[in-house]
Amino acid sequence: MRIVTGAIVHETSTFTPVPTTKASFYARLGVLSPDEIITKLRGVNTPTGGFIEGADVHGFELIPTIMADAYPSGPATRDVFDAILEELLEGIRNAGDIDGVLLELHGSMVIENLDDGEGYILSAVRDLVGPNTPVVAQLDIHSNVSHQMVEMADVLIGRESYPEVDMAPRGRECADVLVRIIREGLRPTMALHQIPMMWGMNQVTAHSPMKEAIEELHRIESLPGVVCGSIATCFPLADVPDLGASVYIVTENDQVLAQQYADELGAWLFHRKASWHFHMLSTREALATIHTDEKMPVIFADRNDNTGGGSPGDSTGMLKTFIEAELEDACILYIVDTEAVNQCMEAGIGATITLEVGGKSSPLQGHPISMTVEIMALSDGRFRYHGPMLAGLEGDMGPSAHIREEGIHVLLVSEREQPFDTAFSETLGLDPRQMRYIGIKSSAHFRAGFESWAGAIHVVTEPGVHDASHVSFHRLSRKIYPIDDL
Numbered sequence: 001m002r003i004v005t006g007a008i009v010h011e012t013s014t015f016t017p018v019p020t021t022k023a024s025f026y027a028r029l030g031v032l033s034p035d036e037i038i039t040k041l042r043g044v045n046t047p048t049g050g051f052i053e054g055a056d057v058h059g060f061e062l063i064p065t066i067m068a069d070a071y072p073s074g075p076a077t078r079d080v081f082d083a084i085l086e087e088l089l090e091g092i093r094n095a096g097d098i099d100g101v102l103l104e105l106h107g108s109m110v111i112e113n114l115d116d117g118e119g120y121i122l123s124a125v126r127d128l129v130g131p132n133t134p135v136v137a138q139l140d141i142h143s144n145v146s147h148q149m150v151e152m153a154d155v156l157i158g159r160e161s162y163p164e165v166d167m168a169p170r171g172r173e174c175a176d177v178l179v180r181i182i183r184e185g186l187r188p189t190m191a192l193h194q195i196p197m198m199w200g201m202n203q204v205t206a207h208s209p210m211k212e213a214i215e216e217l218h219r220i221e222s223l224p225g226v227v228c229g230s231i232a233t234c235f236p237l238a239d240v241p242d243l244g245a246s247v248y249i250v251t252e253n254d255q256v257l258a259q260q261y262a263d264e265l266g267a268w269l270f271h272r273k274a275s276w277h278f279h280m281l282s283t284r285e286a287l288a289t290i291h292t293d294e295k296m297p298v299i300f301a302d303r304n305d306n307t308g309g310g311s312p313g314d315s316t317g318m319l320k321t322f323i324e325a326e327l328e329d330a331c332i333l334y335i336v337d338t339e340a341v342n343q344c345m346e347a348g349i350g351a352t353i354t355l356e357v358g359g360k361s362s363p364l365q366g367h368p369i370s371m372t373v374e375i376m377a378l379s380d381g382r383f384r385y386h387g388p389m390l391a392g393l394e395g396d397m398g399p400s401a402h403i404r405e406e407g408i409h410v411l412l413v414s415e416r417e418q419p420f421d422t423a424f425s426e427t428l429g430l431d432p433r434q435m436r437y438i439g440i441k442s443s444a445h446f447r448a449g450f451e452s453w454a455g456a457i458h459v460v461t462e463p464g465v466h467d468a469s470h471v472s473f474h475r476l477s478r479k480i481y482p483i484d485d486l
Contacts, residue, residue, distance in 0.1 A: 002061045002095070003060050003063065004065060004091070004092050005048065005051050005063065005101070005102040006064065006065035006088045006103060007048055007068060007104035008066070008085065008088060008105060008109075008121055009068065009106045010072070010076065010109045011140065011309070012072070012075050012076075012109050012235075013073065014075060014240070015465055016311060016465050017074065017465060018310060020070055020074055020077075021076075022076075022080045022084065024073060025070040025080075027070070027415070028069050028070075034063070034064040034065070035064075038062070038064060041067075043392055044390070045388065045390055046167050046168060046171070046390065047104040047167050048067065049167070049168040050138070050169060050173070053168065054178075055175065060179070062102075063095045065090075065091025068084045068087070068088075071307070071308075071417065072309055073416075075111055075112050076112065077112045078114065081114070085120075085121060088125070089124060089125070089128055092129065093128070100178045100181070101129060101134070101136070102171075102174055103136070103137040104137070104138055104171070105118045105137050105139055106118065106139065106140045107143020107232065108140070108234075108235035109121075110238050115242065116146045118137075118139075118143075118146075120148075123152045134154045134155075135152070136153065136154060136157070137149075137153050137157075138158075138167075139157070140164065141158055141159040141161070141203075141231070142233055143234070144235055144242045144243050145194070147194075150192045154181065155174070155178075155188050155250050156190065156230065158170070158231065160214055160217070161205045161206075162204055162210070162233070163448035164445065165387075165388040165389050188253075189250065189251050189255040190258060191248065191249055191258035193247045193262035194246045194478075195266045195269055196479055196480055196484075197234075197244060197245045197269070197273050197481045198234055198245065198481065198483065199234050199245045200278065201277070201280065201444075201459055202275060202277060203444070209275045210276075213269060213272075214231070216265065217231055220264070225254055226261065227252055228249075228250050229261070229262075230249075231246075231269070232246045232247070232248070237471065239473045239475050239476075240475060241475055243476055247262045247265045270481075273481050278459075280459055280460055280461040282317070282321075282460055283439070283458075283462060286460050287321065295455030296455045297436050297437060298437055298458070299439075299440055299456070300440065300458050300460050301457060301460065302441050302460055302462050303460065303461060303466075304461055305318075305365070306418060306443045307418050307441060308445055311441070311465060312361035312362060312464075312465065314336045314337055314361050315366050315441075315462055315464040316359045316367060316368065316369045317464070318332060318439045319332055319335065319357065319410065322408050322437065323405070326407070327436070329407055329434070329435050330407055330408045330409065330437035330439070331408070331410065331432060331435045332409070332411070332441075333419045333432065333441070334397070334417070335358045335412055335441075336412075336414070336415070337358055337412050337413075338398070338399075338414045339356075340357050340412050341398075341399050341412045344378060344403065345378060345401070350374070350375060351374075352374050353372070354370065354373075355371050355372075357369045357370075361465075364465045371410075374403065375401060375402075376428070376430075377401070378400070378401050379397075379400045379427050380400075381399060381414065381415065381424075382396050382397075383396075383427045384423060385423050386422065387448075388448055389445060389449065395417065395423070396415060397414065397417055398414025400413045400414065400424075402430055409435070411425060418445055419441075419446050419449070420446065420448055420449055421449025422450070432450070438454075443459065
């Protein structure tokens with residue numbers, strides 16, 4: 001059995017100034033040959049890592065094409081997208097006779113003048129392989145799922161955890177289902193229910209109420225005739241017609257039953273629409289709620305400057321608050337500022353210099369903060385994730401610096417990435433576990449590596465390009481809660 005695989009992955013914010021180039025799609029892993037894809041991602045917690053595991057277990061030949069995985073940013077131009085898509089299609093053509101296709105996608109890719117990147121990719125693949133070759137794709141939990149995506153794929157399987165620690169297991173599930181289609185004659189029927197709702201920040205799957213939503217999904221998945229099901233909480237920073245949460249259910253040769261269960265779960269989720277939202281404080285307001293006897297460290301997670309959602313990563317609101325509060329044993333992870341990093345590199349470890357930190361990508365990100373700092377450590381930015389998220393994957397933050405002013409430590413980086421665990425910080429001599437106050441530019445993925453030992457966590461809002469006051473929608477195809485009163 002010969003299965004071809006490829007990845008074109010991008011979570012696209014239509015509100016960020018961060019551009020997406022062709023190089024962006026290869027920045028994280030580099031341009032990999034087919035053999036390198038297998039070698040680099042075997043045993044790694046990514047969807048393709050799960051595909052590789054499935055190939056090993058089921059004994060099929062996995063034929064890689066491309067691994068194009070851009071970090072979240074703005075829409076790519078059409079010529080960039082077309083070139084990468086052609087790489088995937090050429091790889092499929094060159095594979096010869098194949099029995100199926102496994103794709104690693106995201107579910108919220110927006111291209112210049114093309115709202116539904118994944119729908120277009122799946123359509124192009126379907127046109128190439130024909131109607132009888134099964135196509136199975138793995139999606140992020142933060143997908144804006146379209147009818148075209150559902151129509152063009154035989155099976156879509158979304159992640160069930162946030163933080164997304166189940167990437168390899170969901171990839172393995174894709175491989176398992178594909179094998180059932182080919183070897184056992186499974187005839188999947190998939191149905192979509194688009195919920196008129198934008199999900200809020202209450203979506204951490206280890207906690208209520210999201211925990212109960214996943215349990216309800218699993219209850220439906222256990223029913224007779226159901227192959228698998230997924231909840232997509234949506235990616236809320238894309239002004240596109242298909243923005244919104246959704247449910248997609250796969251049954252065995254029963255389209256009516258698939259739609260029935262998708263509609264039932266969609267209604268269950270929409271009935272609880274207010275439960276998925278909570279009010280976010282500013283860092284200053286959250287800091288004022290901290291009691292002197294509260295268990296430390298306390299983490300402040302800046303949702304608006306989460307680089308994992310496409311933000312520039314250089315907003316200064318949280319840093320300004322930390323400095324004005326004269327905090328001790330405090331750190332900020334991370335501020336993207338290549339200019340400041342270069343100054344640190346020139347001065348060297350142990351030097352004391354004055355820097356203008358952050359606030360360089362957009363006026364909406366706040367003003368640069370003048371700091372007189374000691375340079376504690378420097379790095380080329382290379383490391384390997386501890387996990388569980390992206391466990392075993394090599395990371396590269398680019399040239400980086402650990403600076404300190406009084407009791408406040410800041411990690412300056414050249415590449416945008418949110419802190420999934422403490423691995424990178426430790427390469428710069430900073431152990432966040434020893435801090436009392438930790439500022440993180442992330443919405444929830446940091447929890448995978450930080451929550452088990454944190455004293456308290458506050459998701460906060462600071463001025464930035466993704467602040468609600470700068471995000472407005474003009475292209476939605478339907479009314480959406482809570483934008484509209486539904």
